[in-house]
Structure formats: C-alpha cells, structure tokens
Amino acid sequence: MKKIILLLIATSMLSYAQDRKEVAVTIYNSNLGVVKETRELELKSGLNDVLIRDVPSEINPSSVKINLDGTVIEQNYRYDLANSYSLMQHFIDKKITLVGAKTFVGNLISATSNSVVIKDENGGLTILPSLEGYNISLDYMPENLITKPTLVWKVKSNSAGKKDAGLTYQTSGMSWKAEYVATLNKDDNRLDLNAWVNITNNSGGSFKNAKVKLIAGDINRANTYDNSNYGYNDRMFAKGMAAEADLVSEKSFFEYHIYELANKSDLLQNEDKQIGLFNASDIKVQKKFIYNTNGSNLENKKPSVSVEFKNAKDNNLGMPLPKGIVRIYKNDGEAVELIGEDNLDHTPKNEEVELKIGEAFDITIDEKVISSTKIADKVQEIEYEVTIHNSKEEPVTVEVNRNLWGNWTVIDKNVDYEKENANKITFKVDVAKEKKKTLTYKVRFVY
Template structure:
C-alpha cells in the first residue's frame, strides 16, 4: 500500500543556502500510523534534488528512489504508442478511434476502421486513464518497514538552484560612513519554500570529500545604537553561518533581498594610490573590520556600492568594488574610481654601472589640483631579485621583498617628486639567470 506525503504534512521547514549555488532542505513531516503502508511517496520536493544526498530520520527505509517521470505531453504520448486513443474533431462533431503509431516530430496514427495512416490528425487527442507510475511532480519514493505509530519524519537533502550573495551599501557622511548589508537570495530549485528557517553559509565547501560534523556555536551580533543586526552569526569548523531570526518565504523563480545588518558611524579614510604607469591616482575607501570601529564581525564577500553626501546634503554614487570575505581585524579596501585632479607620471630617470653594481634611479611626479590636501600612496615594484636602497626623497615601507610603498601628503595645488635610487649586484643577477 502507498501513502502520499505532501506539503500539508510538513510541520517545520528549514533551508541552508551555500555560497556555491546549492542548498540543504530540512523538513519534518507527519506520517500517520498504518501497518499496511510499505511505500511512501514524498511529494513537493525540489526538482533539482541531488538524489544521493537524501537523509531520512524516523523511518526504517529499505530503498529510496527519486522519480523524474513527470507528466508531460511528450511522455504521455510516448506512453500510449501502439495503443488506441480518440481524436475528437469539434468542428465536424465526430470522435474517431485511432492507433497511435509515432510521436517523433509528427503525430502519426492509423484509423481502425479503414487502416489509413494520418499525419497530425485535426482535433483534440483524448487519452485513456493516467498510466501507473507516471507522477505529476517531483517525488521521492521510499520502501519502508511498516509504520507502527504516527511518526514525525525528518527529511533532508541537497538541491541545486539555490544561491545567495551579499550586497553592501556604504554611505559616506562627512568623516564617517554607514554600512548596510543585504542578502540577495535566489530560488531556481523547482519548488516553493514557505515560512522556512533560513541559514546562509559563508565559505567554500568541498563537495568531493566526506563532510565533517558541523558543530555550531551561536553568537549574536552586538546590537547597539550604531549597529543593528537581523541575523545571528554562527561559527563552525572553517565556515561562518548566518541564521535569520524570522522564517522566510521564497518562491520558485523568485529573487529577494533581506537586510543582514546596518552599522552606523564607521571610521574610514579615503586614500589615493599610484603605481608605475599610472596617469591618474586610484581612489580607495578603506576601513578596519574591528570592534573599536563598531564592526568586528565576519563580512561575507559581495559587491559594495559607495555613496557620498555632497554639499547639498544629497547622496551621490561614487563607485563600487567587490569585497572578499573579511574576518575580524582585517582591513577592507575598496577601489571606487580614478581621481580626476590627482595625476602621476613615473619613469626610470637614470641607470648607470659602477663595478659590478647597477644603480637605478626612479622618479614619480605627483600633482594635486584639488582644493584640499591629500594622502597619496605610491607603490613601486622592483623587478631585480637582489637589490639594496641607496637613497630616497621620502620615507617608505617594504611591503614585500620587492615591493615599496611611499606615503606622501600633498597640499592643495602642489607638485612633488618622489625619487629614489637602488643598486643591483649584477653578479648575483647573472647567477640567478
């Protein structure tokens, strides 16, 4: 005996969506007592289900089958090839019995009374009753040991077609910015989700190795006047999870945005960066993700759109950039455009040889046409392997073994040259080559 479990038997629903375009569906369904039941058809499951991922708790399952044998015009016609069907021509007021011969490209039938062959007969095709085993929607079929008592059954599975991403809006207001994060959730799984608990996992899950148990420890975002959170953040293993405080409904083919958090009064700085070959300075907005800066929470990757308040107190769009996952204590640096009034010219000014040393002089000519002073960070890469600085017009920081960074404060309307000389041991370079 078969029992069909539909959405009406669902007592609770949960949904975990991963960064990589898939999700995990978790449901509880009531199965009534019936000792004669040996097969349960779980209807209303995702059409993009990964059949080998199904977990069922509360039943002794002997066999699982995911059926994609759904009703369609093509499948119905194929099913009745060789059988007798009816062609009803309403205009002529007649119904003719014919044998269905083929459905490949054209519908070909044989008239029973004359034996004549007709291609694409005119009229409505009337088929016999629905064939056994042909289903109307995606179905998970389980052969089970008979149910002795009414049972709440847990069903979990992975499905493609679910994805989420974070989007951010940064509003610069004077010396601070407000950061609002939105979650964009999309559903192409082939099923609607109603009033489901929502969790979002940030990080890349390896789909090819055996998963380790995920032990979650919830930590609520610190809610203050400056910071408002709409999700709980969990940490487990090497991932971060965000749990929505209220259930969510998302239908098939639907995309919706849900606010993740809103943080006010974040300290930031606007810096200008140039490198070899730059003609205009790159504009960057930077801030630190730490508690002292009203943050200190895991920020999932996403696109950050930046707006700034102008002299008329109106917000204007000034650029956007992609942000990678940022953990606590990390710096967020967003490239938002090129500075029209800050120019740069760079060149190798001189190269000379003395003994077995090459002496290389490089210069950056910077100009600030703005009406305010700016901070410019000049990044220069030394391509030689072994080198040593001889002289420099400005202080610098060695970021990597071959990367220098000069920090220049340039007053309004001023020009400056950043010049430095380094020497290269040619003997060492020739040995490396």
C-alpha cells in the same frame, strides 16, 4: 489551441506523505542548500510504497538521509513529469483519439510538439501536420508519469499508524550573498554602512514557513555529482548600529559563520528575497590615493581612490562581514550620489577593510626611467622619477607602491619608504594643492 483530456481508468495504490510539518533550510554561498523537514506518514504494518512529493527538482537524491520508525528498503527519484509531450511519447503504439472537425481513432505512430501520425484499424496512416483545433483523448494516465518531482520509498513498518519521518537532503539552485550600501560624509572621514542579504531560490521547490540559516564561508565540495539530468530545463536606510539581534543572529560554526533569521520565512521558487543584516553609522574611514608601479616610462596615469576602515567594535562595527558587493555613495550635504562599487571578501572582525572607489580625476602621474647603468656583470643601477600633479584645491598624499624583483637595494631617494614585503615598497608623497611633486629614487639590482 490543443487541449489534452486525460481519462484515468486506473490509479496506483500508493501512500502519500502529508505536507511538511516542519522545515529548515541552510543556504550556502556556493549554489547549495541543505533542507531538513518533517513529514507525517500513514503506514500499514509490513511493506508500504510511500510518495514524498513537492521535493525540489534540483535535489541530489543520493544525499537523502531518512529518520523513520521503520526501514526504507528502496528509494527512487521520479522526475519524468507529465506534460503534453511526455504523455504523447508514452502513447507511441497505443490507442489515442483526436476530436475536432473530424474524429480520428487509432494507434499513435509518431508525435512531435504539434503534429502526429496515426495508424487506423485498417492499417491506413493519417498525418496531421497541425493539432490546432483538436482535443487529444487518452484512455489512462501512464504509471511512471507524475505531476511533480517525487521520492518513492519502499518502507517496511513493524506497526500500523501515523509516523513522523525526518528527511535531510541537498539541493542545488539555492544561494545567498551580502549586499552593502556605504555612504561617505561630506568630509570623506566618516561612513554609514547598511548590510542586507539577498537569498535566491532556483531549486525547483518552495519552502513555506521555513527556519532559515545562512553559512558564510567557502566549503570544499566533492566534484562527483551532476544533477543536470534532473533539472527543468538603490536602498537607503536609517542610521544606527543594529546587527539586528531581533532579526538576524550570528555565531561561529566550525571554520565558518552562521547567520540565523529570527523569524521564519517563505522561500518560494524563482524568488529573490532581501533581509536586513545590520546598520552601522559613524564609522571612521581614511581616504587614500594609491598608485602601483613596476618602474616604466608612462604619462598621464591616474591613482586609484580607496577608503579604509577597521572592522572593530570601537569603530561601530566588530562583526564578521560576509562577502558581497559594496555600493558606495557620497553625501555632499545637498544630495547623495553613487561614486563607486567594490567586492568585499569574507572579513573577520578586527581586520582592515579597503574599498576601491575609482580613479582620481584631478591627480595625474608621469613616470620616467632616468638612467640605467651596468655596474658589474650581474649588477645594475636604475634611477626612476615619478611626478605627481595635484590639480585639487587641497593637499593630498599619494601612496606610490613600487614592485621590485630579485636582490635589490634602494641606494638613493628623496622620500622615505616603508618596506611592505620582499618585493614591495611604499613611498608616501605629500603634494600641496594645485602643485606638483617629483619622487626620485635609485635601485641597485643584483641578478
């Protein structure tokens, strides 16, 4: 295994900022974090070169905002990190020493991941196809190589001494999402809902003891910055409503919502962190069987099964629900099993929530176009039939949503309907247990 020995002969006379005194991180749903931190600088009067280390590798350097008693004349972002390959590339045409079974000294002509070509003082070339068993000795550390991503400032200070510098910057590689666990009761009319947030940090940096805020909402972002050149390549919980004020607080902010963690937290690189958002129990829900149709000849189709509830205070909820995945379980009194999953969008309070669970096993639907009659040049009447077979040991109501087009009129039907909008009507068809029911309706279309 190759080993690199660095003999540092010269070092750069730079001022290093101290570790973060304070740090706050605001994380968005859209692969974005905004970091606000305070660092202590030791400055002399006049010009200073200051290194701000331990910034995330996915930082957007053009987003850096600096608050400092002094003037930042210039900023550079250094991301050429020291490793065996980059060090060897910097020593092309320079002297290196290889120590192993035999010692080689000369100028490096070329270097790959595990082989080198060296030119000795007599002009001869030595090719080593493998560096196994050799140590590489370099005479100095190249100035422009660093061990961590670093901001380099040229600061003009009017006085000497210690000063606090406030930094605000954007970084990609940070995101969060909500995850929900919903548990239906035995009768499918009540539900317990537990919410967590999952925070992901792939920014290339760690933030210890950070104040954390989460923004729920879809912000608009200008598509002008590409940081690709900078980068390195089931829970079940106790019942009881707790939009846990002692853990997470929520408030409106512009057209979004902010969730703020009450306690500071460590956000480490390459880490997923879960934090409790709220627990709500005994939420009233309605189970629905829904079938969407455009009017066709189909057999043995299945209606979907959904549950609906209102996100209201009198239903043991009533707080903005950030978007995320909902995993739905059912408790039959003996065991709790997964029955489906759905995606929940950002949902304000007092709005209805519908979660699709799956498709009904014991309900099948057959559709037929019974007749089609041309009444006039641009007038047509079509009769439809929808037969619902209920094999369940209980009665059901199936909502048949019919999508229509053009100028239409329902001229005959055996079940009343509700007009949802200009292109959709809904029939609510009651079917007795272990029976079938046929819905018939006729529509006149004017083209």
